[in-house]
Amino acid sequence: MEVICVGNELLIGKTLNTNAQWLAKRITTLGLNVRRITVVGDDVDEIAAAVKEAVQRRPSFVITTGGLGPTFDDKTLGGVALAVGRELEENNEALEMVKKTYQRYIAEERIEKFEITPPRAKMAKLPKGAKPLPNTVGTAPGVLVEHEGVRLAMLPGVPREMMAIFDESLAPLLHEIAGDLTFYEASLGVERMPESDLAPMIDQVMHDNPYTYIKSHPQASEKVPHIELHFSTTSKDSATARQRIGRAIIQISEMIKEKGGKVQPMGT
């Protein structure tokens, strides 16, 4: 899987990319791997290039965030259309979704009346053959399109809209791809041992536990070197997964204590 985040606000550092983290965590928890996250600006050619490059790496899925709204700088659908070589055309189902949202705004007395102005119609112009995904908390629908066997899903950049469409429309599709695979993780805190002394122990334990990935994270805030060891594995069977991680934790804990270090369990 790949994630592409669209928005100048991410490239100027105005906005922290919490969408990327949320998606990465959700996708990982579903048992799938995010191989790459790409951030590009509000530019049709940049978006198209990023989408084309991602498709060439043949992931099962590419998810984009941002750039689906009504303003001129919402360019994701244009970029995707260019990347997959299809025209943008008004999609009736999407237009109905947009209308329904404004009707809801009227019912909620947020606006008094509405008409389908060009900026509003823009949100319903999808690449030919694409399917709109209902946005139950905002205006712009999500979009799903398949190209060369790769499914591309476009989500809005507003976090609660992105989350709602992901959970309602994409999670079930991803769950199908992942099957029974699930991701498991645990952490161990290490004190009184520099990371460079841990390095050969991690090597050894990963060698002895080939399905368990271990990564050390120095915690910068501590004056005394304090390191988080993060253990993860993906498995069909939670008992196997827990066993794998448990075995690796026990093995490395003994090695650390033998060398004078201190370990303590940590929440993940």
Place this chain on the structure above:
Amino acid sequence: MEVICVGNELLIGKTLNTNAQWLAKRITTLGLNVRRITVVGDDVDEIAAAVKEAVQRRPSFVITTGGLGPTFDDKTLGGVALAVGRELEENNEALEMVKKTYQRYIAEERIEKFEITPPRAKMAKLPKGAKPLPNTVGTAPGVLVEHEGVRLAMLPGVPREMMAIFDESLAPLLHEIAGDLTFYEASLGVERMPESDLAPMIDQVMHDNPYTYIKSHPQASEKVPHIELHFSTTSKDSATARQRIGRAIIQISEMIKEKGGKVQPMGT
């Protein structure tokens, strides 16, 4: 400019990529543009591919974060070496920096003694012809290397180490590239007006103020539609920049008020 962040923890959503935001903001404030941010995992081939692709887009600078430490999963220098077609070799200057750090740890009584074990020597193995950048707050030096006219700077993933090396060693180089250019921004809050009604006004004002970029950001937390309009420009001259942004704000404020909307100044 491009930024490449290396780390499985970013791809599984364990860590929020605050490094990318910090770098993007810093680089933008220096008057330069970040064109793309790429996140890849701890994999030599993935890192090498991302670096090669970035170099092919001919940015003035590529900055990487993460993967410089002593453990097996610190693979950035191997990936960069592969991308630029150079061997990794022990760099004396870098080795002296690593030794000095451990000597400082002894002086601070954080460790009792040290020797240059293979994991520690690893931090001083740089692509041939590279220059180490002093790390005044941690162990692994930063690295600077030039390839096909593109400068590549590798920084650690621990935020305070990344920040220190950036500010001490890279900011002066970037300042030279940027010259007198500086980035300016301001924000305006808009109420009682949906984003789709703002869209044509933004179009008009950007058309009339070609050097000013305006982007609307819906604020998801408000029940009443509340939108942040963000204005930015890059200029050699702060008076011109402020004038440009001021003119755009006045023009759009009048258009919004005329249509029944409400505006208020916002901090950026």
